[in-house]
Amino acid sequence: MRTLKHRVTVRVTALLATLVAVALLGTSNAVAAHRTGHKPTIVLVHGAFADGASWNPVIERLQRRGFSTVAVANPLRGVRSDADALDARLAGIDGPVVLVGHSYGGAVITNVTARSEKVKALVYVAAFAPAQGEAAAQLAGKYPGSTLGETLAPVPLPDGSNDLYIKPSLFRQQFAADVPARQTALMAATQRPIRDAALGEASGTPAWASIPSWFLLAGADKNIPLRAQKFMADRAGSRATVTVKGASHAVAVSRPDTVAKLIARAAG
Template identity: 80%
Template sequence: MYPLKNRVIAALAALVTVAGLALFGASNTAAAHGGGRKPTIVLVHGAFADGSSWAPVIEQLHRRGYTAVAVANPLRGVRSDADALEARLAGIDGPVVLVGHSYGGAVITNVAARSPKVTALVYVAAFAPAEGEAAAQLAAKYPGSTLGETLAPVPLPDGSNDLYIKPSLFRQQFAADVPAHRAALMASTQRPIRDVALNEVSGKPAWANIPSWFLLAGADKNIPLRAQRFMADRAGSRATVTVEGASHAVAVSRPGPVVTLILRAAG
């Protein structure tokens, strides 16, 4: 009786041990591959905007259970802005989907290659420069941008200039499909970009090695639609969505398509 009982207990113990090891191994394997964990969505604004420009997108991402972080982009220069973003990413655990709007696209292009936690890039009416290219160069590649004639430069002590969009022209240039009262607030809170940032050439592009998704603004007056499409095609975009009639401020006016594309990139 006792030997049989001992044998049963030993067999049960062995089964428990095997099951435990299997679960432990599965857990480690899942952890090694991200474990199905939702990535953090890191949103990078561009020139003439700030983190609040992502508010409509963040609201929808939160409702879907995602953590979203809108970083403060200094808008001082491509390399220094990429360094600032990289420092912010260092404090985020787990995988990251990087989303860039406008000049923010140039920043994510230059930081993602240095951060192994970045799993996807999403460009929203954004620059996706190749090595040696500058944002201003890409904006002028095809006709259609009217940004230059709306700018008001403010001289800085180092000889460069901060660039603002004239408030009276802000809505028609940047946010034509945004309600007038909201566009007025955006004009009043816009953050300037140094002119040297728009002319600083990019380093090796992250989109050459990291999957990318592109949303194109169909009525963009800052970055012509043809330029946006050229960059998307060159980067090998996994999916390219054109929002017809959308202004450069598409994340404010049409957050739904932006969120849908981010979710596709997040898997």
Template identity: 65%
Template sequence: MNKLPLRKGIRLLLIIALFLGTTIITSLGATMNPASAQDSKPTIVLVHGAFAESSSWNGVLSELIPKGYPTVAVANPLRGVKSDADYVTSVLKGIEGPIVLVGHSYGGAVITNAVNDNENVKALVYVAGFAPDAGETAAELSGRYPGGTLGPTLAPPVELPDGGKDLYIQQDKFHAQFAADVPASDAQLMASTQRPITEAALNEASGAPAWQSIPSWFIYGDRDLNIPAAAQAFMAERASSKETIVVNGASHVVMVSHPDAVAEIIEHAAADN
């Protein structure tokens, strides 16, 4: 019996199987890539601030992810305005398509300096965040208006090998100072896992502000003890904020205590672009 046709048939089947397998793998790859799967929605990049970490965005992420938004919660180094902004700039370069850049607290100063002519950044959202002008510092802005009480709650600085100092909030003062409208048990977890910021970062002058050329949105609580509400109102007005939300009774961590309100204003910024 001539086995040549049979061999050709088997070879043809293998080629077809290989082609189909490649197609399936390619399709799965597209499905697992958030950016390609959600081309119609911008990527939401969230930058946390001092004494916090990326998990502080968990409540907001829980609102955005089910709605199909690609999301990235950046681990902010908290070492210095320029160096932190450069790090976020590097993250942004790896993201295709439109971006909504969100910053909390000191993270607001970082996003203000991180755009660097990246045309994909379409909106800035300041969540109880600093929006400094060129030459301004976080420390100066927070002390420009009455109501800030962070200074007395700081623990003794941690001396660093390079001569710098790391700052923490005393754990027994963290709840009242930083997260008064969060359950005490949750606030204790936040206090235990807080990440320090260098003293130099809070006193480093900002560069040219991105909010001069990119639309901005602001949300903050009227019970914020880290950045007084009056300071945030001033910065929002100066930046010609497209929408400013003041959450009654909210502390400095408005994204933890009112994640739905924060997610909503982020969606407004996303829909505007």
């Protein structure tokens, strides 16, 4: 009787152990599945004459969709050094990433290298997407329509190069014609300059040659003519190209819903 009771106890204990093991395995698999199902982090790279806050309206909309977002501080010193700074920032982000570049920020995301294995998609928002050997200034002048040069105010630097600002009195008409005047006055006052050498620096091997890309084109852009934007989108094999009619270069500020929608689409 005692032996039978002992056998039953052993069998029950073994059964419970098996059930616990199965439960733990199921939990582990569920956690793994949950992790692999995480949405990618959206990393936003601003361009010249702007800062990370220029993405705020887009960030609000992406966060409402459940995306983690990071607006990096782009140094605006040179394509390669700025891309290296972006690579370093990507090193601290776990999981897949969607890179979004505005204006000169597009040249920077084009040159990601060290962390490019994390990058699952590229989104260009009124942005440069240079091929190897091309410079932003070269692409801006490829087609007529850019009036940026005549609005710039250079500030000499000790190394002989210049920091470039847009003259505050011309900022709205050049950069953000479809943004309220009060807001553009703040944008003009807080604009970050770009070193002129950065606009003339040749790009390296383009990330868009191996990473899927999406493009949003600003229809009334006075910095990068629409024809130049379309040329770059077509050349990169854009998965989807959205043209926003009447949008200024500051399309992420004036049309954040459209920008956020395309980013979410690229993120899958």
